[in-house]
Amino acid sequence: MTESGELGPALRHWRDRVAPAAVGLPGGGPRRAAGLRREELAMLAGVSADYITRLEQGRATSPSAQILTALARALRLSGQEREHLFLLAGQPPPTAGRMSSHITPSVQRLLDQLDGTPLSVNDAAWNLISWNPLWAALFGDPSLLVGRDRNVIWRHFTGGLGRVSHTPEQEIRFETVTVADLRSATARYPADTGLRSLVTDLRNASPRFAELWDSHVVGVHESDRKTVHHPDVGTFTLDCDVLTVPGSDLRIIVYSTAPGTDAADRLKLLTVIGTQTMRPS
Numbered sequence: 001m002t003e004s005g006e007l008g009p010a011l012r013h014w015r016d017r018v019a020p021a022a023v024g025l026p027g028g029g030p031r032r033a034a035g036l037r038r039e040e041l042a043m044l045a046g047v048s049a050d051y052i053t054r055l056e057q058g059r060a061t062s063p064s065a066q067i068l069t070a071l072a073r074a075l076r077l078s079g080q081e082r083e084h085l086f087l088l089a090g091q092p093p094p095t096a097g098r099m100s101s102h103i104t105p106s107v108q109r110l111l112d113q114l115d116g117t118p119l120s121v122n123d124a125a126w127n128l129i130s131w132n133p134l135w136a137a138l139f140g141d142p143s144l145l146v147g148r149d150r151n152v153i154w155r156h157f158t159g160g161l162g163r164v165s166h167t168p169e170q171e172i173r174f175e176t177v178t179v180a181d182l183r184s185a186t187a188r189y190p191a192d193t194g195l196r197s198l199v200t201d202l203r204n205a206s207p208r209f210a211e212l213w214d215s216h217v218v219g220v221h222e223s224d225r226k227t228v229h230h231p232d233v234g235t236f237t238l239d240c241d242v243l244t245v246p247g248s249d250l251r252i253i254v255y256s257t258a259p260g261t262d263a264a265d266r267l268k269l270l271t272v273i274g275t276q277t278m279r280p281s
Contacts, residue, residue, distance in 0.1 A: 007089055047070070062090070073101075076105040101127070117132075118135040119132055122251045124249035125182060126151055126153045126182070128142055138163075165227050179209065221242040
């Protein structure tokens with residue numbers, strides 16, 4: 001149950017202070033307030049506008065931790081505000097021993113300024129938690145993925161279809177680093193039951209993962225190249241860099257091309273067509 005009916009007013013206050021332009025939305029047209037509309041917050045958080053209305057009116061009383069995390073991200077809440085949101089909703093706030101998927105407002109502003117570069121954000125277990133439109137155009141709309149299919153490691157070791165191909169050497173590097181990442185995460189977040197469940201299920205689903213896990217492999221992230229097979233703009237290769245956000249273990253995956261190359265031209269075309277498909281009329 002929410003605490004003392006204060007969740008609704010807090011959500012309205014936080015919604016009113018977020019300028020549409022700050023989250024990449026147009027700010028034109030008549031508005032009763034300078035902040036986000038309920039429909040806009042719903043879109044950013046991946047819930048229905050009706051649910052936002054019920055939360056603000058106190059008629060929805062048990063939002064899940066997943067929904068609260070999405071709301072905190074959409075509202076650009078600070079760490080303390082995010083903790084307060086969980087408490088108002090009657091949920092224990094994220095604590096030490098569990099992974100965080102919170103993107104701080106300052107990091108989010110940085111990501112917003114890189115809209116011409118495909119990028120995604122993953123947590124310490126490589127669950128996809130955020131992406132920009134160009135990333136979706138490059139790799140496919142991730143909003144169509146649910147559950148474990150949003151986990152990079154799960155998809156790789158269980159044969160999930162994707163648009164990236166690896167050379168044998170790249171595949172060894174990728175598998176070594178991601179399994180090592182997951183092992184390190186279990187040591188840093190011993191209370192995270194979802195993380196341990198992921199490891200157990202991966203060991204059962206993939207002999208290759210189990211082999212690497214039992215070998216205690218160690219890997220370090222380095223810059224690499226990814227070959228993408230796009231259904232409309234063809235096959236091309238990009239540079240891939242993994243940046244880690246200090247204090248949260250979030251991974252920002254950035255893809256880039258050298259200016260003036262064929263790959264740069266193909267990426268520029270993707271900024272135009274987005275996630276739509278190009279088919280003969």
